[in-house]
Amino acid sequence: MPVKKLTEGFLLSAKNFFRFDFGLLLLSTLKWLLISALLGVIIGSASALFLSTLTWATNYREQHLWIIAFLPLAGLMIGLTYHYWGASVVKGNNLLIEELQSPKKVIPIIMAPLIFAGTIITHLFGGSAGREGTAVQIGGAFADQFTKLLKLKARDRKIILICGISAGFASVFGTPLAGAVFGLEVFIVGSLTYNAILPSFITAVIADYACKAWGVGHTHYAIAAVPEMDSVNLLLSLGAGILFGLTARSFSTLNHGLSNLFAKIKYPPLRPFIGGIILIAIIYLIGNTRYIGLGIPVISEAFTQQEAYYTFAIKLFLTALTLSAGFKGGEVTPLFFIGATLGSFLSFFIPLPFGLLAGMGFVAVFAGAANTPLACIFIGVELFGTASGVYIALACVTAYLFSGHTGIYRSQTIGAPKHLLLRRR
């Protein structure tokens, strides 16, 4: 009797299912829910503290500009601290990526306070840097302490590190979906890790919630006008994407080049000291503070007016200089700045609204530099809504393809080459 057989088979498989898979899955989900909740609350709260302190540092600097004169000394301090207590964590984001690829030892917790303090000092004294690197390192360092605490196995350690990265990213920008996908996407170029997908999303959502629960807000950007997609606008988006990708490539190249240059100074603490002297000379020549710190006001401005051609270039150079000299902070907010102001300027040549081009550049330069196109599409959708989604996506994907294989995270390995014609350089 086929009907009976079918019913039997169905019931049997349902029985087996509930006995084995379902129970195990539910247990594993509960386990990760608990870990994610703890992790999310801790990292989200740390991000809240970090963002508040950063706002204080930025405001203090803007009101006491004389403090910038001490940038070299601040650099020396950061340099000395990392030289004597932070040698094991000086690689920052790259250390996290390396541990994800070939686990060696638990990330020392000292990574979190060092990067926190280093970033605040960098911003307080007028370096040009970001904040996602800091949040991601705080997240990764805290997460990895659970490895010891819970005696996690290798496979679970990988998941918890991804969760830490996701949580840091999600809470610092207020973009939980982008944060979750960033953690899954960042450590191998051309690949995405599905088996951490649920813990990563849960931790990102909780961290974002925890950060907001402390009353910490995030900057809102709005793209005023989005024209209908058509064949001309498609071509324009691809063209803009290529320029964003080349800009990302220039940033990575310049960053590595300047790092190699600073490496000629044999005593590491001297590097940010000398870098700081060059930086204050440049800031003095420029005569304003538009290009230092996070640069949020200029990013917002790029959405509402056309920027000059040099804005993105100055920020690109100052950030590469700040970070390669050994100051601390992330690359992402400066990349948002570079992309948004470049996009806004490109409206001079490209007949698309400057607000839209600013939004496209905002995410696309970062997509190219970090090799995380899907996370960047989510950033675009979470920050600007879905109306511009198609433009954002085309720009991010094109920039990713045209930015080369060596992005800002040198330790990324190539899972799949971006294009089959290319080999790793």
Add this chain to the structure above:
Amino acid sequence: MPVKKLTEGFLLSAKNFFRFDFGLLLLSTLKWLLISALLGVIIGSASALFLSTLTWATNYREQHLWIIAFLPLAGLMIGLTYHYWGASVVKGNNLLIEELQSPKKVIPIIMAPLIFAGTIITHLFGGSAGREGTAVQIGGAFADQFTKLLKLKARDRKIILICGISAGFASVFGTPLAGAVFGLEVFIVGSLTYNAILPSFITAVIADYACKAWGVGHTHYAIAAVPEMDSVNLLLSLGAGILFGLTARSFSTLNHGLSNLFAKIKYPPLRPFIGGIILIAIIYLIGNTRYIGLGIPVISEAFTQQEAYYTFAIKLFLTALTLSAGFKGGEVTPLFFIGATLGSFLSFFIPLPFGLLAGMGFVAVFAGAANTPLACIFIGVELFGTASGVYIALACVTAYLFSGHTGIYRSQTIGAPKHLLLRRR
């Protein structure tokens, strides 16, 4: 001189870059732009014709309900056609997936007209089925003709097949980003193919544009209220996600079980004939047409009122019966129906707004059944906006994890197991 060396190095690498990579990349981008444009226009137009004909068939059926009496004969006709002319393409979506995994021969173009006619006949005479399978098969079949025409190599053939699938999906639902990601995500569970990312996005965007240019619209759904995410709502979302995943699993299991049952009928054309007789008996007993065809009116209704407990179950059974008997069409719109009405009903137990639960179920059941969580998050974001994004994402990811490894596409291989405790069953 380090500065000179740096400049030299930078210029040299820039020169090499523009001489090799950049030129090759640009050429390859232009090549794919041309192919994508052609493909997008053809597939988008085919989807427009398909959607218009489908609307006509649905309206005709609703105004001439006597036509349902001929469902068995319609089934016989489909069965005979596929038996005598369609043996090479009867596997449908699974054939596309198999060709992507281990290329054997070009998909016969006959796949497109057969699935087109088969789907229209299924809907005209009252079967319960979807449309994405049809669009994807039309897309894949057209795309693969370029393999012959342009004498594409194996690696390019894979890209073009992905583009065809993306374009079909994007244009039939009006969701270009979800379509692009679906094509990249569908053929291996737990993996996403980055090296087709640019062609896939371009083709999806163009196909969607081409379909809309023919004046074909898509249904709009709106989630009326989205509460703030908090710890209780997070737990509720995960719980709902588990139920959506189990429902997806039940659909796949029932589908395969009924298919095995129908396989006992040795002469294939008789299967849809007998299936048709069972279907009209059930439709007669139910006494209304809510559960046949696409079911768009009921899907829309689920967003604005609470559905009864049996709505999703009846649709689930009728669709599994229709498709496993050998009628043609996709699974996705019925899965949207099943998820939305289940979600809407669950608001009886789960204290979240029924519109939100309907939206979560809409995408999450499909995410579980097709093993494409990221594409489904994009569907949610493109159809419902970003306000509900976090709920949608948690539901999709959880449903994906809880739906088991054997989804509606039997030919999917397991790139990475969903959970390391699990083996493939």
